[in-house]
Amino acid sequence: MDRSRWERIQDIFHRLSDMPLPAQHEYLEAAGDVDEAMKAEVRAMLREDSSAASLLDDEGLPHAVQDLIDQHAAFKENAFGPYRIVKPLGEGGMGVVYLAKREDIGSVVAIKLLRDGLLSPDRRNRFLAEQRTLAQLEHPLIARIHDADTLDDGTPWFAMEYVDGKPITEYCREHACSINERLLLFRSVCEAVQYAHRHAIIHRDLKPSNILVRDDGTVKLLDFGIAKQLEGSGIRVEHTLTGLSPMTLPYASPEQIRGGALGTQTDVYSLGVILYELLAGRLPFDFAELSLAEAQKMILEHEPAPPSTARTGKAAWDELDVLTLTAMHKDVLRRYPSVEALIRDIDHYLKAEPLEARPDSVSYRLGKFVVRNRRVLTATAAVCAIVLGLVVFFVLRLNRARNDAVAEATRTHRIERFMLTLFDGGDKSAGPSDSLRAATLLDRGVASARSLNAEPAVQAELYQTLGNMYQKLGKYDQADPLLRSALDRRKSIEGADGPDVAEGLVALGLLRLDEGRLAEAERLAREGLAIDRRRVPANPLAVAKDESALGHVLEERGAYDEAAKLLNEAVQVQSATHEVTTDLSDTTTLLANVNYYQSHLAAADSLFRQALAMDRELFGDVHPRIADDYYGLGLVQHAMNRDAEAERDYRHALAIKQSWYGKVHPDTALIMAAVGQSLVYQGKYDEAAPILQEALAIQEQIFGKVHPQVAQALNVVAVMEVKRGHLAEAEADFRRMAAINRATLGDRHQLVGIALLGLGDVYAEEKQNVRAEKSYRDALARLVGQLPAGHPTIAATRLRLGHTLVLERQYQEAASQLLAGYDVLSKQPGPPSPRVQTARKDLVTAYEALGQVDEANRFRKDPSR
Structure with missing residues (x-):
């Protein structure tokens, strides 16, 4: 053919x-x-x-x-x-x-x-x-x-x-899933769609064949080939034989059939059809004997029978009918306004709570209360009467409380601050938070906050607090709309330059930092800081907190000089109160990190110790923040070639993290690998090997085989193999590390450079100087493009490349590379490292070969030049 x-x-x-x-x-x-x-x-x-x-x-x-x-x-x-x-x-x-x-x-x-x-x-x-x-x-x-x-x-x-799974409807049918199990699978689908909507993308062709479920019950959403950016112009859909229709008719919304503008509620409709099929075992409309025009007319003009008509059983079908038919309502304005709203009602159903889609009434809420507490209420008629009376009392009390929200603002603020300490550890009597209860509490808090439209200032404060809490739990998709809503309401109340607007901008910037959107994080933090600096009179502590936030962003972007300047200013202001606070501890830790990255190791060591003393005063001796302080101290000791001291600090950190989180946790595995690394640099390879292998196995269990955290663990294992002389194993580990980082971070990322640097070390040990030179050059090209000038890793790479060039008798370039690296690493505190000593000998060799005897003698006679 x-x-x-x-x-x-x-x-x-x-x-x-x-x-x-x-x-x-x-x-x-x-x-x-x-x-x-x-x-x-x-x-x-x-x-x-x-x-x-x-x-x-x-x-x-x-x-x-x-x-x-x-x-x-x-x-x-x-x-x-x-x-x-x-x-x-x-x-x-x-x-x-x-x-x-x-x-x-x-x-x-x-x-x-x-x-x-x-x-x-x-x-x-x-x-x-x-x-x-x-x-x-x-x-x-x-x-x-x-x-x-x-x-x-x-x-x-x-x-x-590659997803090896079955369409969600087929999976549920084969596994005879219960109603609740089907709803939980469907909820996972909604979470994926909600994430796409958060990124301004609608799918437009949601259907069971695009939703696969693996044997382990995990869901994967496929085929965004016809997705649409929401900021684009209105989407017009053609349905002629010459056009490519971006939809599947049984799951298409009325607006798709009409060729109208589409939005997130288009996906909500398709989700409603999928839910109908999951619950009823069939589609809402039968098109078997219809022409295309007749099928389209049925979607536009006919109402589907409730899914309950196709099923029998004990499920609360009136609730499921409301939930499903609201999702696929023909009128966009009467449909769920977002996937988030659909998720909320799914959660309400699963918890036997009132649906937001149902008309509210005291009797309806009481009925839901009875369902949730049936076992208790059936114990005695007297208990039933008491509980029902209490429900009526609290429903009326809540209505009055909403009208008194402004008068209760001070009390509300106090409660919010107390709730925040449950996440920060500010209450000395508080242990690790129960994340499940915390998430449940937050969800209820959001629902309550939405009822305060008449009090926008109180509502904004609640949104800000709840958004911060979701952020601390790592639920960034749920934090984002709350923080943006809080900022919008504050702008409408205060104008563009209000103090609460500045706070909202910085909070949103820190969320963007956690999301990895660094450019936007910097822009928002700078806007907030500028507002607080313009205020008359200025609030020094507010400005200091903004400077600390911006310094954090700049540290992540590698702009260490500006970050250090801002953080130093913030520490001075926060210290002036002579009070130990979490804000001061946070800023001190950030400043310690910046000094570490700038190779100001003595300053970094002092700052980490100050943070440790403050955190002990605030949180006691056993807390994750204490572990983070010890981990920072271990990094500094390692950089100063004091690996016995580094091991001690890392083991302190590991004991605390493991007591809080157990072994199978990313923080535990990270510090476990650091312990192993410190043993490697002490030459204790047999002791290090099982620790490093266990850390790698934990990372793979948590993140899978292809993840940057796994690559980081591989790096430490590979370095150990080089030192043990197991060069074939080291080469395989470095190659796998490079492949993982390329696949997840892109070819030009600095961590790809680190892997290539390791490969160069392997080739150098094997006396393959040409391959070592190429690998070092490839590593240097990536590191120079990602790390700031003067970074010790760049300097160490130049020394390796320079040594290889000396062996290849390329003395002119060797001297240039060696000198650039030596100028950085020779100034680090502590005794000269073996690499610095080797560099000095290489410089003598290079300058002698070039006939520059005076330069050679300087490095031969004066180690400090």
């Missing part, structure tokens, strides 16, 4: 595949430019598509697609970068999908190849849009993109996360 004929066949197939059967027949017969043989091929593909055969079964592939795969040169020549093709998986709307394996790190991916990338600009553009959209979405429930490139002929491809 020639390519153009196949392109025509597959184009018709993709247009018909989502239509009802009568419409497929109607359209196919009306296509006058399609001969009978082509129609027969299309019908065969449609029959295959509607069968239950797995896409993982090669025999389930349409023959024409298999022919195309067999003919494609890329399949035979392995032209997909580091990926080796294993087998074809199937065909999608835009291309062929392969199962592939990356040998260096052992990961398995799905590679998507655009079949007609050169012939169809529209399809190629959609393919590239899919690639860009997926790259923005990093969420555990959304299939990630790992790599992208083009073949020699210009055909684009990308490697994405």
Whole structure:
């Protein structure tokens, strides 16, 4: 079959595949430019598509697609970068999908190849849009993109996360999932969609086949190929035979059918249909005998029967009917306004609490209370009467409390501050928070805060507090709308330059820092600081807190000089009160970190010890903050070549972290690896090896095989193997580390440079000087682009490269590299390290070879120059 004929066949197939059967027949017969043989091929593909055969079964592939795969040169020549093709998986709307394996790190991916990338600009553009959209979405429930490139002929491809699972409806059916189990799976789907909406992306084609569930019950959302950025213009959808319809008819919203502008509530509607199918076991409408026009009319004009009509059982079907039909209401204004609102009502149902979609009434709330407390209420009629009376009392009391919110502002503020200390540890009697109860409490707090629209100042304060709490729990998606809402309300009350607006800007900036959005974090922190500095009279403590926040952001961005200046100013102001506070401890710790990164090790050591003393006064001797202080001290001791002292500090930190979090926790594994590293640098390899291997295993258990934390643990293991002389094992570990960091952080990241630096050390030990030189140069190119000038890691890399160049008799460049590195590392406190001593000898050799005797003598006679 020639390519153009196949392109025509597959184009018709993709247009018909989502239509009802009568419409497929109607359209196919009306296509006058399609001969009978082509129609027969299309019908065969449609029959295959509607069968239950797995896409993982090669025999389930349409023959024409298999022919195309067999003919494609890329399949035979392995032209997909580091990926080796294993087998074809199937065909999608835009291309062929392969199962592939990356040998260096052992990961398995799905590679998507655009079949007609050169012939169809529209399809190629959609393919590239899919690639860009997926790259923005990093969420555990959304299939990630790992790599992208083009073949020699210009055909684009990308490697994405391979998901071995079943459509959510099929999974629930095969596992006979209960109503609650189905709702929990569906809630996970909603979380993934909500994350995409937070990033201004709507899916537009949500359906069970795009929602796979693995055997372990984890959900993955697929196929953002037709997703749309919300800030774009209104989306118009065509439904002609010549158009590509970005939807699947049974799950399409009325606004999609009409071709109107779409938004997040379009996805809410599709989620409602999926929920209906999960609960009822069938779709809300039967299109089996309808033409396309009739099917569209049914969606637009007919109301579906409640899902309860298809089921029998003890579930609270009136609640489920309300929840489902509200999600798929034809009127956008009467639909759930967001996926977040849908999630809230799912949670309300699971907790037997009143739904927000139900009309509120005392009797309804009392009924929900009875359901939640049935066992207690049935004990005696007397208890029932007492409890019901209390419920009525508190419902009325809550109504009065809302009217008195302003008068109670002081008390509310006191309660908020107390709640914050449960997360910060400010209350000395408080132990680790129960995160489940905390999350439940926060969810209820948000629901209560939303009822205070008449009191925007109080509502803003509550939103700010609750957003900060969600942030401390790592729930950034839930913190974001609260902090933004608090900021908006404060701007409407105070104008753009109010003191509370400054606080809100800085708080949002620190959230952006946690999210890794550093440029936006810096902009917001600078705006907040500028407002507080302009105030007359200025509030010194508010300015100091803003400076500390901005210093934190600048530290993460590597702007150490400006960060140090701001943090020093903040420490001076916060110290002037002569009171030990968490703000002062936080700023001191940040300043210690900056001094460590600037190689001001004596200052860093002193500051970490000051922070440790303050944290002990605030929190006692056993607290995660104490462990963090000891970890910082260990880093400084290691940098000063005092690894016995570093080991002592690390072991203090490890004991505390393990007592709070147990062994299987990222903080515990991180410090465990640090203990192992300190043993390696003391030459205690047999003692270090099992500790490092255990730390690596914990990281892999928590994060999986491909994660930057795993790469960091591999680095320490590989360094140990070099020192033990196990060079083959070290090379394998460094290569795996480089591959992980490339896959997760990008090729130019500094941590890729660290891995290449390690590979250079392996080659140097093997006397492969040419390979060592190349690896050191590649490492240096990445480190110089990421780290500030004068960073000790850059200096150490220059010394390694210079030593290799001396061995290769490239003396002129060797002297330049050695001198640049020596000028940094020779000024560090403590005795000269072995690398500095070697550098001095290399400089003597280089200058003598260049005939510069005076320079050679300076390094020979005067170690400090």
